[in-house]
Amino acid sequence: MNITDLKREDIAQIVSLKNTDKRFMERLMDLGIYESAKVTLLNKLAYSNLYLIEVDDIEICLRKEDAVNIEVRK
Amino acid sequence: MIYLLAGNPNVGKSTFFNFMTLSHVHVGNYSGVTVEKRVHHIKHYEGANLVDLPGTYNVSPSSEDEGIVTYSLLNESYSGIVNIIDSTHLRRNLHLTLQLLELGVPTLLVFNLRDALRSNGYVIDIDKISKRLKSNSICVSARERNNEDRINISEKLKNLRVYKSIELDYHPHIKWGLQRIHDLLRYDSLKVKKKWLALQILEGNEGIYKFIDIVKEEKIREVVKEVEERIIKDEVALSLKGAIFNTRREFINDVVDDCLIQVEDKEHSKYFNQKIDRILTHPGWGIPIFFAIMLAVYQISFGKFLGVGALLTTYFEFIWEQILVYNLGILLEFLGVTGFAYGLIIDGIMAGVGGILIFLPQIVVLFFMLALLEGTGYMARVAIVMDRFLSKFGFNGKSIVPMITGLGCTVPAIMATRTIIDKKERMLTILTIPFISCSARLPIYVIFISLFFDRYRAVIMLGIYLLGIIVTLASAKIFSLSFFKGGGSKFLLEVPPYRMPQLRTITYQALEKAKRFIKKAGTYILLGSIILWLLSNIGISGININPEDSFLSNIAGFISPVFIPLGFGDWQATSSLISGFLAKEVVVSSLNILYVGDIASGFTTLSALTYIVFASLYIPCISTVATIKSETGSKKWTLFSMVYPFMVAYLVALIVRLIFSIFI
Numbered sequence: 001m002n003i004t005d006l007k008r009e010d011i012a013q014i015v016s017l018k019n020t021d022k023r024f025m026e027r028l029m030d031l032g033i034y035e036s037a038k039v040t041l042l043n044k045l046a047y048s049n050l051y052l053i054e055v056d057d058i059e060i061c062l063r064k065e066d067a068v069n070i071e072v073r074k
Numbered sequence: 075m076i077y078l079l080a081g082n083p084n085v086g087k088s089t090f091f092n093f094m095t096l097s098h099v100h101v102g103n104y105s106g107v108t109v110e111k112r113v114h115h116i117k118h119y120e121g122a123n124l125v126d127l128p129g130t131y132n133v134s135p136s137s138e139d140e141g142i143v144t145y146s147l148l149n150e151s152y153s154g155i156v157n158i159i160d161s162t163h164l165r166r167n168l169h170l171t172l173q174l175l176e177l178g179v180p181t182l183l184v185f186n187l188r189d190a191l192r193s194n195g196y197v198i199d200i201d202k203i204s205k206r207l208k209s210n211s212i213c214v215s216a217r218e219r220n221n222e223d224r225i226n227i228s229e230k231l232k233n234l235r236v237y238k239s240i241e242l243d244y245h246p247h248i249k250w251g252l253q254r255i256h257d258l259l260r261y262d263s264l265k266v267k268k269k270w271l272a273l274q275i276l277e278g279n280e281g282i283y284k285f286i287d288i289v290k291e292e293k294i295r296e297v298v299k300e301v302e303e304r305i306i307k308d309e310v311a312l313s314l315k316g317a318i319f320n321t322r323r324e325f326i327n328d329v330v331d332d333c334l335i336q337v338e339d340k341e342h343s344k345y346f347n348q349k350i351d352r353i354l355t356h357p358g359w360g361i362p363i364f365f366a367i368m369l370a371v372y373q374i375s376f377g378k379f380l381g382v383g384a385l386l387t388t389y390f391e392f393i394w395e396q397i398l399v400y401n402l403g404i405l406l407e408f409l410g411v412t413g414f415a416y417g418l419i420i421d422g423i424m425a426g427v428g429g430i431l432i433f434l435p436q437i438v439v440l441f442f443m444l445a446l447l448e449g450t451g452y453m454a455r456v457a458i459v460m461d462r463f464l465s466k467f468g469f470n471g472k473s474i475v476p477m478i479t480g481l482g483c484t485v486p487a488i489m490a491t492r493t494i495i496d497k498k499e500r501m502l503t504i505l506t507i508p509f510i511s512c513s514a515r516l517p518i519y520v521i522f523i524s525l526f527f528d529r530y531r532a533v534i535m536l537g538i539y540l541l542g543i544i545v546t547l548a549s550a551k552i553f554s555l556s557f558f559k560g561g562g563s564k565f566l567l568e569v570p571p572y573r574m575p576q577l578r579t580i581t582y583q584a585l586e587k588a589k590r591f592i593k594k595a596g597t598y599i600l601l602g603s604i605i606l607w608l609l610s611n612i613g614i615s616g617i618n619i620n621p622e623d624s625f626l627s628n629i630a631g632f633i634s635p636v637f638i639p640l641g642f643g644d645w646q647a648t649s650s651l652i653s654g655f656l657a658k659e660v661v662v663s664s665l666n667i668l669y670v671g672d673i674a675s676g677f678t679t680l681s682a683l684t685y686i687v688f689a690s691l692y693i694p695c696i697s698t699v700a701t702i703k704s705e706t707g708s709k710k711w712t713l714f715s716m717v718y719p720f721m722v723a724y725l726v727a728l729i730v731r732l733i734f735s736i737f738i
Binding site for chain 1: 131132162163165166169278311312313315316319320323347348351352355357360454457458459461462495564565566567568569570571
């Protein structure tokens with residue numbers, strides 16, 4: 001499953017970022033989004049096209065097409 | 075003594091910087107890079123300066139701005155580092171801290187936002203964290219501007235020394251790589267520790283190769299590649315950087331669990347944030363709310379209804395015209411200054427500078443309101459709301475922030491595009507933003523509307539702003555389909571919590587803008603007014619001539635036929651547009667000087683309309699062009715940024731003329 005499969009306020013652990021490109025992955029890493037990090041889905045915005053997630057107390061907004069590439073496990 | 079101030083973005087770094095230094099502003103440049111370098115003297119510490127580095131998550135650069143951190147650590151001479159940390163986001167902030175501590179130079183850790191952390195129900199055990207991180211630490215709240223904190227920090231800086239530098243237990247593959255690179259660096263003479271450099275190289279810090287000429291660069295790159303392959307093959311992590319990141323994160327988690335103490339159980343404010351977010355970023359309501367807020371900002375700054383700015387301008391105008399200019403005129407007559415000199419002072423300088431200076435209150439109010447919006451954290455929500463809409467035109471949701479800034483001034487707007495990571499999207503934003511009507515262009519509209527369209531004030535004003543936005547979007551679409559095809563289109567936005575903006579900071583920002591505006595009036599506009607008046611009053615036959623025989627008339631007369639199709643082909647209108655390249659405010663100053671206070675005589679209703687349309691879109695001012703040059707680093711695109719708007723302005727003005735010639 002990936003981030004888009006989560007429900008609001010679900011907490012999950014990131015399993016893999018395999019499908020994201022390298023540069024974007026580094027950017028995610030800067031914000032603390034990486035394997036084994038805990039992520040909370042706070043909100044789905046703009047008709048579920050944007051996902052607001054929380055990692056280490058930071059709120060981050062990303063697009064659906066990128067959220068799909070972040071595989072998680074509940 | 076020089077100390078570098080480093081920290082993540084949005085952690086109150088600027089607040090801390092202003093708090094520690096108070097005065098003695100010095101702005102310079104980093105050699106080789108054209109990014110502003112802020113250096114101030116530290117209060118309570120004689121002879122010590124603080125250098126403000128750009129906010130960064132990482133020592134390795136992922137944007138041009140962040141390259142400066144690597145550059146400074148490698149090449150600047152400094153006595154120590156001050157690392158400012160957002161106490162409410164320790165886990166993320168400490169990644170940068172670890173990289174700085176690994177460097178092994180004297181470092182002071184400033185845990186900022188003590189008050190915010192406390193209201194979340196937590197405190198930091200400062201002694202414990204100092205021990206764990208082997209460094210000097212202090213917990214403060216820079217917002218409170220407590221003088222005792224300031225003295226304590228200065229004292230700590232005076233006694234700053236290196237403890238044993240921190241060493242993490244990285245994976246054996248990484249350790250192997252570190253040793254290999256360390257050996258290969260023996261041919262280089264370096265200012266920093268080789269071990270640190272080796273680790274940065276392994277992490278993929280390209281800035282190192284850029285800023286230092288490493289003898290064995292090729293060999294080192296091979297080692298990095300090999301380590302990366304081993305890491306992936308043995309499934310240690312997804313990448314080499316990831317493996318290093320994981321080790322650091324484990325260490326950080328351990329430190330945070332150990333040193334962050336919960337003293338009170340409080341419901342986290344993020345759920346409150348979510349409730350507001352759901353309204354402000356609502357797919358249906360979000361955009362109308364945004365427009366309503368922007369309209370309110372405009373009404374308060376420029377409108378008649380709620381118009382604080384416009385009201386202040388009325389007073390300002392009265393003081394300038396009725397008191398200052400009037401009495402100066404009497405004084406000059408009393409001193410026996412007449413004719414040419416009198417004209418230069420009253421009709422040249424005072425008319426030119428005054429015509430613009432009276433807009434100062436409105437512009438200050440606008441900047442105040444924009445700073446207020448930014449201070450609340452609302453801008454990030456606007457980026458969310460607008461992302462889908464803007465991405466259709468090749469923009470990024472983040473482009474909205476420079477766009478809104480562009481309503482104030484194009485120069486900071488272009489600088490604000492640095493947050494857009496994708497190069498194509500950034501270029502697209504830089505090249506199209508000058509079409510957004512900046513506050514300098516506003517006086518042009520105001521003057522013409524009051525002369526020709528007073529009954530349709532709101533409609534024309536709204537129309538001209540909408541036109542700017544439409545041209546921006548259309549140009550972006552064209553560019554994204556041609557020059558900048560296939561932009562990365564990634565949107566990754568850190569959403570800050572809602573904050574109560576600080577009146578002090580906002581007022582400071584607005585007053586800074588006011589200072590710049592006055593400075594511009596005293597330099598560009600003053601000079602422009604003098605030159606313009608002289609050129610329009612001197613000709614081949616000498617002074618005191620018919621303006622039609624002046625030098626300016628001759629020069630502008632060459633070009634003015636170009637504008638005949640647009641309806642304003644006289645030399646005065648042409649001269650005002652040429653002088654507008656200096657600064658858009660000069661357009662109004664020139665019109666005042668050249669039509670000797672009677673602008674209405676030079677235009678018809680239709681040509682007034684095409685004139686404001688043209689003036690709102692044509693070539694950006696010289697400061698904007700210079701900023702585009704330094705931000706894009708490309709002569710080609712800088713030239714383009716001047717030619718393209720001219721063509722677009724001409725075309726749009728022509729269309730407007732054709733359409734409105736039916737009605738007017």
